[in-house]
Amino acid sequence: MSILSGKNILLGITGGIAAYKTASLVRLFIKSGANVKVVMTPASKEFVTPLTLSTLSKNPVYSSFVNEDEDTAVWNNHVDLGLWADLLVVAPATANTLSKMANGVCDNLLLATYLSAKCPVYYAPAMDLDMYKHPTTVQSFDKLNAFGNIMIPATSGELASGLVGEGRMAEPEDIIAFIENDVLGKLPLRGKKILITAGPTYEAIDPVRFIGNHSSGKMGFEIAKAAANLGAEVILVSGPTNQTATHSLIQVIPVTSAQDMYNAVHSHFKTVDVAILSAAVADFKPKEVALQKIKKKSSSLVIELEKTKDILESLGAIKTKQYLVGFALETENELENAKGKLKRKNLNLIVLNSLNDKGAGFKSDTNKVTFIDDENTISAFELKSKSEVASDLLNKIISHI
Numbered sequence: 001m002s003i004l005s006g007k008n009i010l011l012g013i014t015g016g017i018a019a020y021k022t023a024s025l026v027r028l029f030i031k032s033g034a035n036v037k038v039v040m041t042p043a044s045k046e047f048v049t050p051l052t053l054s055t056l057s058k059n060p061v062y063s064s065f066v067n068e069d070e071d072t073a074v075w076n077n078h079v080d081l082g083l084w085a086d087l088l089v090v091a092p093a094t095a096n097t098l099s100k101m102a103n104g105v106c107d108n109l110l111l112a113t114y115l116s117a118k119c120p121v122y123y124a125p126a127m128d129l130d131m132y133k134h135p136t137t138v139q140s141f142d143k144l145n146a147f148g149n150i151m152i153p154a155t156s157g158e159l160a161s162g163l164v165g166e167g168r169m170a171e172p173e174d175i176i177a178f179i180e181n182d183v184l185g186k187l188p189l190r191g192k193k194i195l196i197t198a199g200p201t202y203e204a205i206d207p208v209r210f211i212g213n214h215s216s217g218k219m220g221f222e223i224a225k226a227a228a229n230l231g232a233e234v235i236l237v238s239g240p241t242n243q244t245a246t247h248s249l250i251q252v253i254p255v256t257s258a259q260d261m262y263n264a265v266h267s268h269f270k271t272v273d274v275a276i277l278s279a280a281v282a283d284f285k286p287k288e289v290a291l292q293k294i295k296k297k298s299s300s301l302v303i304e305l306e307k308t309k310d311i312l313e314s315l316g317a318i319k320t321k322q323y324l325v326g327f328a329l330e331t332e333n334e335l336e337n338a339k340g341k342l343k344r345k346n347l348n349l350i351v352l353n354s355l356n357d358k359g360a361g362f363k364s365d366t367n368k369v370t371f372i373d374d375e376n377t378i379s380a381f382e383l384k385s386k387s388e389v390a391s392d393l394l395n396k397i398i399s400h401i
């Protein structure tokens with residue numbers, strides 16, 4: 001899955017011959033899973049039709065402040081468009097538009113949207129070689145650079161004038177790759193490796209039966225997704241669950257029992273920066289696993305249980321640089337018990353959820369948590385969706401590592 005998936009991309013098209021390539025660019029953005037809206041300068045409509053772009057982007061195309069095609073005039077709100085965008089990409093960016101952007105000129109909808117947008121702005125210059133080198137163009141680049149706008153450099157090749165040199169707009173595939181790399185490189189967890197456990201474990205009684213629990217795995221999968229969206233490479237060791245992870249930065253290792261989870265976790269722990277153990281691991285397992293299905297011959301059955309290995313505690317005992325996070329599900333003396341676990345298992349952070357809170361814990365889409373760290377800082381949160389809890393947790397971890 002592309003890092004652009006789910007992002008709102010506003011493509012600003014200006015009047016250069018390279019505008020014909022924006023049909024491919026829109027298609028590639030859509031293919032990457034992004035939502036795309038297009039704003040065109042009036043001149044750009046000479047090179048590519050709004051109909052092509054609205055069909056490909058699956059959205060109306062904007063080009064003037066007032067939509068004159070409607071019976072009653074409709075104002076195209078540049079402020080809303082600017083705020084909608086997670087990324088504004090101006091491609092092709094002509095010398096004229098770049099100069100206007102650099103100088104705050106605001107004589108069309110694209111420029112007004114540019115001034116309203118708070119998101120990162122990318123621009124892909126496209127012009128003839130002498131225009132590209134002209135001191136005023138270079139000055140525009142410098143100014144835009146100082147504003148924090150990001151240039152997707154033009155390439156060298158044959159230009160529309162027939163001359164050969166620098167000034168060709170980067171190819172659509174390269175524009176996408178440039179933006180993906182740039183977005184990824186700026187993510188706070190880029191270069192970090194995170195190990196996460198999720199879901200229940202199943203402890204076999206015989207070939208057809210097991211001891212399990214109601215954990216859905218949702219919390220762990222949300223944490224994995226949030227970590228990957230922040231750029232981390234994620235190893236997700238999961239017990240049996242219906243959850244799925246499609247992000248390219250998430251590697252799922254499916255396991256069944258507590259011992260399988262223990263083995264998988266230990267084979268990766270040394271290489272990770274952070275470990276978050278959110279799985280509901282069985283604390284006990286049958287001492288003997290019957291080789292054949294147990295028959296209901298007798299009126300009662302006693303299964304002797306023995307403790308499973310505590311995976312979290314075993315990591316606390318060997319951790320070096322790793323930031324170690326555990327979960328505690330409590331029903332009484334919540335804070336005290338959680339603090340006890342934090343210490344006993346040598347954790348950096350524990351996420352407490354109490355079964356006394358409505359909407360918290362297993363199966364639900366929400367959770368109500370309290371973070372306690374190794375400096376005894378306690379932060380209690382409202383009931384939130386599990387994806388919001390996941391980003392609160394990762395923000396907390398980012399502030400520490």
Ligand code: CTP
Pocket residue numbers: 197258277278279280281282283308309310311312313325326327328329330341
């Ligand atoms: N955990 C683990 N391995 C186990 C049991 C628990 O890694 N065999 C981890 C869980 O993933 C969780 C934390 O330990 O992060 C707390 O689990 P919990 O069941 O609340 O606590 P326990 O330490 O098992 O204590 P108790 O059941 O007595 O409350």
